[in-house]
Amino acid sequence: MKKIYLVVLGSIIALNLDAQTCDCKANFEWLKTTFETNDAGFDYYHQQKGETNYALLNNSIREKSKNINTVLECQKLMIEWLHFFRKEHIGLELANQPESKKKLSEPEIIKKFENWEKIDLEISEFEKYLKSDNLKEYEGVWKGSNYTLGVKKVNEEYIGFIIKADGVYWTERQVKFRINTTNNAGIYYMGDHSEKIIDRVDLFNNQYIRLGAYLILKKQGGDSKINPKIESYFQSINAHNPTLEKISDNTLLLRIPHMWTQFKPVIDSIISTNIKLLTSTENLIIDIRNNGGGGDFTYEAILPIIYTNPIRTIDAEFLSTKTNNAMLEYVVNDKSFDKELRDWAQTILDRANKSPNEFVPISDEVVTITKYDTIYRYPKNVAIVIDENVASAAEQFLLDAKQSTKVKVFGTTSAGGLDLANVNQTMSPSGEFILSYATSRSMRVPEMVIDEIGVQPDYYLDATIPKYEWINYVNKILNEK
16 A cells, blocks of 8 residues: 655745744644544544543643643644544644744844753763762763763753753753653653653663664763673664675574665665575564654565565555545645656545545555565575564554564564554644644554554563664574574
């Protein structure tokens, strides 16, 4: 099934969030009506959650909205409402793009954020504190992609603050993140100072710290001994490009960080260039940890290598509404999309226009069966390594690959964001918010639901096995067969 992501309808205007007042009640009513009408998953989740719970939620949000008059507070409230349904292929962004007005100058940006909260600690005092023997778990100096941060425990939370940054959006001592010691979760402030929820924090040998799924900081200084396995793990996790390497006499490791469509030529090239090696080596490990998805066709070249029997793929249905159909029209008429995609969109649009406010099939068949002419003797054993951040097209890869008798999945349960796809965006009448939602639903639902559940591994790798040891552990399992 093809996927279209984030097609924006209409122009996006810029907002001055500092001065912007917000009619949150009116914005919520728009959100509720638009989502109920157009989201392909609304009916399913409405039934699962129940009308009583849904009514209670709506009443609660309406009451809260009466006391909200800023855009940022209203955004938080409406995201709370959206997450009643799910967290994948859904979102509410601020329409705060600079294209339609003059960009702020550096002095203007500095002034905008000059009153941002600062830690009540001078950098020189913190440097003296670091020489003491009573440092707490996360305390120290950490380096991110664009910042050098200090971390200090204050009461019941760890506060991450700027030591060195660009001096424009962020300046010395400003608070960059907070971690609650009670639940080991918190808030990270992005480059534009917007909030990002940290659902968990992982510390690796006091060498790296990971905030949530993708925010990774490296320890600076200190007496911790560098563990080369941890260093190698984070280099792999941070890399964008697919790679293939031989990690033992009998095992190859194929790392696929993303299913982004721009990496399809790279994956195709790796497979074609190394076809003899791949089909003459006993074991293949495919590491897709942290792979949040992209396009289903990105991994097409991998399937013939691991294939043993016909692959059955359940297709999806598209919800025909005025707004959703306008997305298809956009794709059909935009010559920047390739012809195959535009023709595909035209076929669905023709069906959708004949059946307004109904689901229409995306393909002619409910089940697509893929067959290949060759079943390779090698690789004999295929292990796919996953974690809780594997989602969307990467989960579809799992469903396809697991149909091979050669394949076993190692790791933890995946994210659970596959059933609803083909994301559309639409702007609120106020011009303040952009809603993202799904226009298609897998025909697996409700018999086989992945969203909010995830794909289960065949071999669960529990917390006693460090993540930086997973590949070695899997390799050992494969070579014991």
